[in-house]
Amino acid sequence: MSDSTKYILAVDDEPSMLRLLEISLRQAGYQPLTARDGREALEVINAQQVDCVVTDLHMPRMDGLQLLKEVRKTDTELPVIIVTAQGEIGSAIDAMKNGASDYILRPFDLAELELAIKRALSFSRLVVENRFLREDKADTTGLIGNSPAMQHLAESIRQVAPEKATVLVAGETGTGKELVARAIHAASPRNNALFVAVNCAAIPHEMLESELFGHEKGAFTGAVKERIGKFELADGGTLFLDEVTEMPMQLQAKLLRALQENVIERLGGNRPIAVDIRVVAATNRNPRDAIKDGKLREDLYYRLNVFRIDLPALKARKSDIELLATHFLAKRRVDISAQAVQVLMQYDWPGNVRELENVLERAAIISGNQQIQPQHLPAEMLNSNGEFIDATALGHNADTAEAPQNPLCLPNAVEQLERQLIAKALAQTNGNKSKAAKLLEISERSLWYKLSQYGIS
Structure with missing residues (x-):
């Protein structure tokens, strides 16, 4: 069994429901553990690894709420999902107040149970990651995701952050370019100095030069006193130039000189000012297209593009x-x-x-x-x-998919779960009854009986 296997503890005093939960958890790729009440569940938790608990609310000896309270005394991060009936929302709310990760109502879909577990595990992982973020300033703060694209992004940030190289971040609007820039700054040796952000598209062109390089008193009408610019403000730290392709071409030439020589001059001044900054630039355009369209100087592009990071769109992750x-x-x-x-x-x-x-x-x-x-x-x-x-509801007619009139009726809840398990097994085996029966851990004869009983084709 791989190290990534998740152990899910199902707790229910009804043997038939507990068995169904065990089978559905195994089919979902988890390693199921079972307990018949809260006390037995605590023994399991104390004896071995448990990644998530799915517990009924009403049980003898120790109910689900008592189990939750006992777990929270020693473990604040273990996800606990409460299973309750429609008429007991108040009890579910009490459970949430006491630290439950989620609750689901009987009768529930298997897909809903799987998503609740996945959501609880994801949130638990997020809590752990955020704790490490608070302890380690050199992490990629604010970046959320475990997809291959995000793992590659995190690796790129770790590679370039310790360096002084200029970084160009390209990506569609809304993909988090400033978050990436902040993460690079946070993981760099410059993290004790300022991170200064400038949106080149939001500042009028006639004011952008003064915003970046500052100005001397009397440099233009209204310049009644000298003013330092963002380059000087970011000295020793990181300057983030967002939407750099919206910067006027003549100002791009001045930016290029500042990057090459680490020296600026204020508007209206003639005194060179040395600056030590790390520049991270960003654009929502394709940089090559911006060069062709006359929006980006080619020499500036090569100076900015020392280390390139392309952000994935959300639809790609x-x-x-x-x-x-x-x-x-x-x-x-x-x-x-x-x-x-x-x-x-x-x-x-x-x-x-x-x-x-x-x-x-x-x-x-x-x-x-x-x-x-x-x-x-x-x-x-x-x-x-x-x-x-719901595209996951397979294998039965809409006429038979209505929720039972009595949400507390255990036979109806068991029947609904059986229908879904059978449909899922048939879908996974492309309709092969023999293989489906093996997945369900019942005889093929029993499967044929249930197909007939539930009218599943």
Whole structure:
């Protein structure tokens, strides 16, 4: 078994439900552990590695809430997911106040359980990473994601941060270019000096030269006193030039000279001023296209492009969306449903991470800072009826997919989970009944009986 295997402890006093949870966890790629009540669960937790706990609320000897409180006495980071019934939301809220990572309502979809576990594990990992960030100033603060693209980005930052080389960060709007620049500064020997950011597109061209290089008294109308510019302010630290291709061409020539000679002159002055800065520049354009369009001097491009970092668009790293959503919503202490996460995953995000953050902030407001559901998300993310169709619900008709009238009815909950497990097994085996039965750990004869019983084709 690989080191990356996650051990999930399922706690339930109903043998049939516990068995179903065990099978579904194994199919989802986890190593299942089981316990019949809170006391038995504590024995498991104390005896071996447990990465997440999924526990029923009502059990003999020690219930789910008592188990949660006992776990939190010794471990503040172990994710605990509470399973409760529709009519017991108050108990679930009490559990969240006592440190539960999440809760799901009976009857629940297998996909919802898997996403709740994935979300809890991601948030737990984020808590650990943030603790290390506070302890280690040389980490990539603010960068969220575990996708291959983000791992490559983190490695690039670690490589270039200790150097003095100029860095050019290219990426679409909203991908986090300033975050990358700040991460480079934080991991560099210059991190005790200032990080100074200038948005070259937001400052009028006639004022940008003074903003960058400062001016002497009387240099122009209204210059009633001398003023230091961003180059002098960033001396010893890092200067971040955002949207550098929006800088006027004549000013680019002055920037090139400052970078080559580490010397500037204030506007209206003739005294050279030595500066020791590290420049990180950024653009949302393709630099080669900007050169062709007359937006970027070619010699300046070569001076800036000593070390190039290309940021991936969010649609190219969708596996990070759930982790990003958890990060953004943690500030509001707002949860997001598994169905809403699926909606986010199916959208292409032309505005990238910045759009995702804004969408989640709006959704939190609309939801009243309650759990975010698909209906709280923008209409363009939903279908023509304003609904989201769960693409993971396979193998049974919509007529049979209605939730049971009584949410506390255990046979109905077990039946629903059996349907989903059977459908998932058939999907994984391309309809091969023999292989599906082996996955389900039942006889092929039992599988045929259940197919007939539930009307699954």
